[in-house]
Amino acid sequence: MTIKDETDKAREIFQSDKETTRVVVEVAPAVRVALGEKFGMARGENAMGKIVAGLRTLGADIVADGAFAADFLVAREADELKERLETGENLPLFSSFCPAWVHYVQRKYPDLAAAFSSCLSPMRTFGEALKAHFDALGDGKETKVIAVMPCAAEKCEEIPSDGAPAVDLVLTTDELAEMFKKAELNLLLLAAEAPDEPFGHYTGAGILTGVSGGVAEAAARRLSDDKSEDALAKLRYSGIRGPKELREAEISVGETREVTACPDGCVSGGGQPCLDVETEKLRAAGLYYADQCCEITSPELNEEANKFFCPPAATETEEACESEECPVA
Numbered sequence: 001m002t003i004k005d006e007t008d009k010a011r012e013i014f015q016s017d018k019e020t021t022r023v024v025v026e027v028a029p030a031v032r033v034a035l036g037e038k039f040g041m042a043r044g045e046n047a048m049g050k051i052v053a054g055l056r057t058l059g060a061d062i063v064a065d066g067a068f069a070a071d072f073l074v075a076r077e078a079d080e081l082k083e084r085l086e087t088g089e090n091l092p093l094f095s096s097f098c099p100a101w102v103h104y105v106q107r108k109y110p111d112l113a114a115a116f117s118s119c120l121s122p123m124r125t126f127g128e129a130l131k132a133h134f135d136a137l138g139d140g141k142e143t144k145v146i147a148v149m150p151c152a153a154e155k156c157e158e159i160p161s162d163g164a165p166a167v168d169l170v171l172t173t174d175e176l177a178e179m180f181k182k183a184e185l186n187l188l189l190l191a192a193e194a195p196d197e198p199f200g201h202y203t204g205a206g207i208l209t210g211v212s213g214g215v216a217e218a219a220a221r222r223l224s225d226d227k228s229e230d231a232l233a234k235l236r237y238s239g240i241r242g243p244k245e246l247r248e249a250e251i252s253v254g255e256t257r258e259v260t261a262c263p264d265g266c267v268s269g270g271g272q273p274c275l276d277v278e279t280e281k282l283r284a285a286g287l288y289y290a291d292q293c294c295e296i297t298s299p300e301l302n303e304e305a306n307k308f309f310c311p312p313a314a315t316e317t318e319e320a321c322e323s324e325e326c327p328v329a
Contacts, residue, residue, distance in 0.1 A: 003152045003155075003172060003174075003175075004155060005175065006155075006169055006170070006171065006175065007171070007175050007178055007179050007182075009169055010146060010169055010171055010175070010179060011058075011179070013059075013144050013146060013168065013169060014058045014059030014060065014146075015059055016059075016144065018061070019141075020140070020141060020142060021141060021142050021143075021144055022061050022062065022134055022141045022142070022143045022144070023059055023060050023061050023062070023144050023146065024060070024061065024062040024063075024064065024130050024131075024134065024143060024144065024145045024146070025055050025060045025062070025063050025064065025145075025146045025147070025148060026064045026065075026066050026069070026123065026126050026127065026130065026145065026146075026147050026148070026167075026199075027048070027051060027052075027055075027063065027064070027065060027066055027148045027195075028066040028122075028123070028147070028148060028149050028150055028151075028210065028266065029065075029066055029067045029070060029206065029207050029208075029209055029210035029266070029287065030150040030173075030210030030211070030266035030283070030287070031048075031051065031066075031148050031149070031150055031173050031176075032046050032047055032048035032051060032286075032290075033045065033046060033047070033210070033282075033283040033286035033287055033290075034150065034173050034275075034283055035047055035051060035173050035176065035177055035187070036050070036187055037279075038174075038177040038180075038181070038187075039177075039180075039186055039187040039188050040188055041187065041188065042282075043278075043279050043282040043283065044279075044282035044283045044284075044285050044286030045286060046286055046289075046290055047187055048065065048192075048195075049191075049192025049193055049194065050187040050188075050190045050191075050192050051148075051176075051187070052192070052193045052194065052195055053190040053191060053192060053193040054180050054185050054187060054190055055148075055176075056193065057183065057185055057190075058179060058180075058183060058185075060146075062130075062134075062196045062199070063195045063196055063199070064126070064130065064195055064196065064199030064200075065195045065199055065200050065202055066122060066123070066126065066147075066206075067202035067203075067206030067207050067209070067210075068126075068195075068198075068199045068200070068201055068202050068206065068302070068304070068305050068308075069122045069123075069125060069126035069129070069206075069305065069309075070097075070122050070202070070205075070206040070207075070209040070218075070299075071202055071203050071205060071206035071299040071300075071302035071305045072125075072299070072302065072305040072306065072308075072309045073097070073119050073121075073122045073125055074097075074205060074206070074209055074215055074218040074219055074222065074299045075205075075222050075299040075300040075302075076117075076119050077093070077095055077096075077117045077119055077215070077219055078218075078219035078220075078222035078223050078299070078300075079222070080093060080117055080118060080119070081093045081219060081223070082223055090114050090115055091115070092115060093115065093116075093117060094112070094115045094116045094117065095116075095117055095215045095216075095219075096116055096117045096119050096120060096121055097121060097122060097209060097215050098151075098266075099121055099151060099153040099154055099156060099157055100151065100153040102116065102121075103153065103156065120166075121154075121157060122209070123147045123149060123154055123157060123166070123167060123170075124157055124166040124167070125166075125309075126147075127145045127147060127165075127166035127167035128166045129308065129309055130143065130145050131143045131145055131164075131166075133308070144168045144169075145166075145167045145168055145169075146167065146168065146169045146170075146171060147167045147169070147170045147171070148171050148172075148173065148176050149170055149171070149172060149173075150172070150173050150210070150266045151172070151266060152172055154170045155170045155172075157170065198304040198305075198307075198308060199308075201302055201303075201304040201305065202294070202302060202305075203294055203296040203297055203298060203299055203301060203302050204290070204291035204292070204293075204294035204296070204297040205217075205218035205221050205222070205291075205297060205298060205299035206218070206299060206302065207287050207290045207291050207294065208287060208288075208291050209266070210266045210287050211266070211283075211284045211287045211288070212284075213240040213241050213242070214287070216240055217235055217236075217240045217241070218299055220235055220240070221235065221297060221298045221299065222298055222299050222300050224298075227297070227298055232297060241288075
């Protein structure tokens with residue numbers, strides 16, 4: 001198998017006429033701890049700020065952190081898990097975060113399809129929401145969305161949904177690194193920049209979705225009534241984390257199971273730079289450290305993401321929503 005190289009297509013999008021086109025890029029959580037390796041940065045070092053700077057140099061108008069969307073989606077999946085645990089139906093719950101796993105089950109075990117979460121992948125959900133958000137501005141610009149993903153399987157999701165693609169192009173971490181090199185951009189020399197507001201807000205849970213077991217751990221944080229540091233520590237040592245490819249953990253909300261196609265999750269995805277066991281550990285450690293640096297750890301507490309994906313209902317007195325076609329509907 002070879003991964004389709006779409007860097008030429010990406011350049012065309014980045015170089016689009018700025019008067020008529022808006023280029024928006026979403027970057028998955030796991031990309032930040034792997035791309036820097038291509039430029040001499042330490043394995044597992046968080047390069048998100050430099051990636052943002054590089055993307056803007058290439059021609060991105062808006063850069064969004066994928067952890068922003070991951071918070072919203074993992075909280076939704078957790079709520080769905082709670083409902084299924086209460087009804088006892090369609091268990092276990094399979095997360096839809098890993099496209100390779102979803103495609104595998106759909107092809108080989110279609111009878112298990114009902115076990116999947118009703119949520120779409122974060123990439124597709126975020127892509128569709130970004131397009132709707134910016135198209136609603138009514139400025140006449142066409143919104144093009146590029147997704148930078150650690151997984152080559154995400155390219156399969158460039159398939160139109162209801163006549164319009166959720167994202168216009170998927171680039172792997174390796175592809176973006178090559179684009180930076182051809183543009184003579186050295187991440188080591190770039191000053192870090194923040195993603196555009198409000199898309200730079202995320203919790204530790206959103207970051208964790210980039211490592212194996214992270215979606216399950218983030219969902220457990222959502223469902224736990226105890227948000228204390230002691231409770232988080234118990235989750236960390238419950239068996240959810242670790243190098244084993246098959247893990248089981250029992251926590252207070254019941255038994256949870258998670259499956260991803262790559263041994264250590266997205267950090268070792270098929271679109272990431274080549275790695276060994278030690279590199280896997282360091283990349284995972286980079287995301288765990290980013291989680292520890294977050295003041296907010298539970299996904300449902302990302303207020304900016306909640307407002308973006310589920311804006312509050314407008315009142316009749318709000319001038320912006322006098323029309324029946326509210327742009328945020």
